[in-house]
Amino acid sequence: RDDRLIVSFGEMLIDFVPTVSGVSLAEAPGFIKAPGGAPANVAIAVSRLGGRAAFMGKLGDDEFGRMLAAILRDNDVSDEGVTFDAGARTALAFVTLRSDGEREFMFYRNPSADMLLTPAELDLDLIRRAKVFHYGSISLITEPCRSAHLKALEVAKEAGVLLSYDPNLRLPLWPSAAEAKEQILSIWDQADIIKVSDVELEFLTGKDSVEDEVALLLWRPSLKLLLVTLGEKGCKYYTKDFRGAVDAFKVSQIDTTGAGDAFVGALLTKLVDDMSVLQDEKKLREVLRFANACGAITTTKKGAIPALPSLAEALALVEK
Numbered sequence: 512r513d514d515r516l517i518v519s520f521g522e523m524l525i526d527f528v529p530t531v532s533g534v535s536l537a538e539a540p541g542f543i544k545a546p547g548g549a550p551a552n553v554a555i556a557v558s559r560l561g562g563r564a565a566f567m568g569k570l571g572d573d574e575f576g577r578m579l580a581a582i583l584r585d586n587d588v589s590d591e592g593v594t595f596d597a598g599a600r601t602a603l604a605f606v607t608l609r610s611d612g613e614r615e616f617m618f619y620r621n622p623s624a625d626m627l628l629t630p631a632e633l634d635l636d637l638i639r640r641a642k643v644f645h646y647g648s649i650s651l652i653t654e655p656c657r658s659a660h661l662k663a664l665e666v667a668k669e670a671g672v673l674l675s676y677d678p679n680l681r682l683p684l685w686p687s688a689a690e691a692k693e694q695i696l697s698i699w700d701q702a703d704i705i706k707v708s709d710v711e712l713e714f715l716t717g718k719d720s721v722e723d724e725v726a727l728l729l730w731r732p733s734l735k736l737l738l739v740t741l742g743e744k745g746c747k748y749y750t751k752d753f754r755g756a757v758d759a760f761k762v763s764q765i766d767t768t769g770a771g772d773a774f775v776g777a778l779l780t781k782l783v784d785d786m787s788v789l790q791d792e793k794k795l796r797e798v799l800r801f802a803n804a805c806g807a808i809t810t811t812k813k814g815a816i817p818a819l820p821s822l823a824e825a826l827a828l829v830e831k
């Protein structure tokens with residue numbers, strides 16, 4: 512076992528973001544290529560903060576796939592768990608926040624390489640070597656990637672790897688809201704740590720509130736830690752023995768993309784160095800303050816990966 516290794520499993524893609532803000536996709540005068548995909552963001556967040564990270568997933572053997580693999584390497588994220596599909600293209604997303612405040616999405620996924628990962632292509636050794644295995648839910652949407660995801664969970668569980676789940680709902684990708692909810696919750700009992708946003712909490716519980724009693728609907732005895740992130744209001748935490756909230760840092764928000772991934776990356780990086788954080792509320796609160804700082808910094812810059820903080824930046828905000 513590599514006692515510091517965090518393996519992050521799932522999709523890595525390119526978001527095409529309009530060069531001007533507040534326009535619809537059709538009105539955009541041009542686009543900037545922003546590498547992303549929540550599990551890849553988490554891997555890079557870990558690495559920037561000084562942790563050891565590997566990304567596991569499939570990329571197209573095309574210019575975009577090669578660009579993404581280079582980004583992993585440039586960020587000291589191991590790509591030994593990455594496979595390339597010669598016949599499929601890397602996933603692309605066109606994303607904009609329109610002037611009416613609505614997010615608009617368009618995806619190239621018919622199918623994209625990430626969806627074609629098979630169980631046989633998994634690097635099982637890499638999974639078994641990890642201290643933490645982190646994943647989302649987009650890899651549950653279609654086969655064969657769904658089977659690969661389930662197999663990876665099984666192998667990780669058997670090997671005693673800590674499982675960390677951030678469903679990272681991207682509703683437009685799912686065939687229906689009902690299916691999203693069902694599939695996301697179908698692997699709920701396997702995780703040791705789950706992080707949801709306030710929006711996901713409401714979606715998954717069907718309630719119009721983020722009160723403790725609603726969050727606790729998502730609690731399971733199998734869980735060691737449940738986290739609810741609340742944007743500029745910080746986060747809430749729930750364990751078997753204690754629960755509470757940690758305030759956010761005040762920053763001028765420009766683009767929230769990747770804030771949740773920075774938060775998770777920060778938490779996992781701290782956790783592998785000291786697992787007793789899960790039983791010690793004082794330590795947990797310190798770690799969540801650090802995670803909040805990493806989330807906050809990420810909102811002050813455009814894009815996800817370019818905005819993820821270094822350890823020095825994170826410590827500067829925490830110690831301010």
Ligand code: ADP
Binds near residue numbers: 709
């Ligand atoms: P997600 O990206 O999953 O929706 P959030 O937007 O809640 O998650 O952000 C994750 C964390 O990042 C929050 O818990 C908070 O600590 C920090 N954060 C997000 N938005 C802001 C903001 N506007 N100001 C300060 N901190 C923020």
